[in-house]
Every structure is written in C-alpha cells, then in structure tokens.
Amino acid sequence: MAALSPRGGAKRRTMNEINMVPFIDVMLVLLIIFMVSAPLITTGLVELPSVGKSKQQPEHVIQVIVGTDEKLKIKVDQLEPESIPVNRLAERVKKAQNGDAASPVVISADKNVKYEAVVQVMDTLQRAGVQRVGLAVKSGASAK
Numbered sequence: 001m002a003a004l005s006p007r008g009g010a011k012r013r014t015m016n017e018i019n020m021v022p023f024i025d026v027m028l029v030l031l032i033i034f035m036v037s038a039p040l041i042t043t044g045l046v047e048l049p050s051v052g053k054s055k056q057q058p059e060h061v062i063q064v065i066v067g068t069d070e071k072l073k074i075k076v077d078q079l080e081p082e083s084i085p086v087n088r089l090a091e092r093v094k095k096a097q098n099g100d101a102a103s104p105v106v107i108s109a110d111k112n113v114k115y116e117a118v119v120q121v122m123d124t125l126q127r128a129g130v131q132r133v134g135l136a137v138k139s140g141a142s143a144k
Contacts, residue, residue, distance in 0.1 A: 062074065063075040094130070
C-alpha cells in the first residue's frame with residue numbers, strides 16, 4: 001500500500017534516472033538514415049595536373065632556375081643563365097617578356113630544394129602579374 005502524505009494524497013518519489021529509450025530510438029533512426037544515404041553520396045575526385053606532351057616548345061621561354069642553395073638564375077631562350085636576387089626577379093621576368101604577357105615562365109628546381117623556395121618564386125611572379133607560370137618536370141620513365 002502507498003504511504004499517505006499529510007495532505008491525504010499518495011507519496012511520490014522523484015526519479016533520479018534518465019530514460020534512455022528515446023535517445024536509443026533517435027540514434028537508431030539516425031543510423032538507418034546514414035546507412036541508406038551513404039551509398040548515394042558521390043565521392044569527390046581531385047583532378048591533378050598531368051604532364052602535357054607538346055609537339056614543340058614555344059619560341060620564347062623564360063626559365064627561372066632555383067638552385068640547391070636556393071639562389072635564383074634566369075635563363076631566357078637559349079642564352080646562358082644569369083644570377084638574380086629574389087627582389088629583382090619580377091622586374092627581370094617582365095623585361096624578358098617584352099610586354100607579351102602570354103610568354104610562358106617555367107620554374108625549374110632540384111628535387112632537394114625546399115618546397116617553400118619554389119612557392120616563394122611562384123608567389124613573387126604571380127603577384128607581379130605574370131600569367132603563365134609553370135613547373136618543369138621530368139617526363140615519363142626518367143621520373144622516379
């Protein structure tokens with residue numbers, strides 16, 4: 001029999017427990033939703049650049065060479081490379097382009113050069129407004 005309170009009603013005890021059933025129901029519904037929708041989600045594909053196979057090299061090529069000591073040299077067409085400081089790189093490349101913004105600039109670096117040095121050269125050229133900046137790569141079988 002229930003104990004009577006002074007007011008005449010039955011005494012109720014407070015529950016100190018959390019009812020887990022609604023939480024479990026919600027989690028099972030979410031699990032089912034994710035299991036059904038997971039196969040429908042398309043995975044994103046990253047398109048990486050590939051080495052193009054050009055039949056002929058452009059007539060006017062400006063090559064920026066990053067040495068293992070991170071010193072820069074610039075080589076215009078088939079002339080001998082000349083050393084150049086980083087702060088004068090942009091103006092020297094612009095001068096070599098002769099006002100033709102479509103002239104390609106190729107950055108060549110040894111594999112032991114820090115990636116940061118190559119990115120700094122690319123950033124310097126792009127901030128100066130050079131439109132066509134690329135990286136020199138080894139082709140096919142010789143690349144390891």
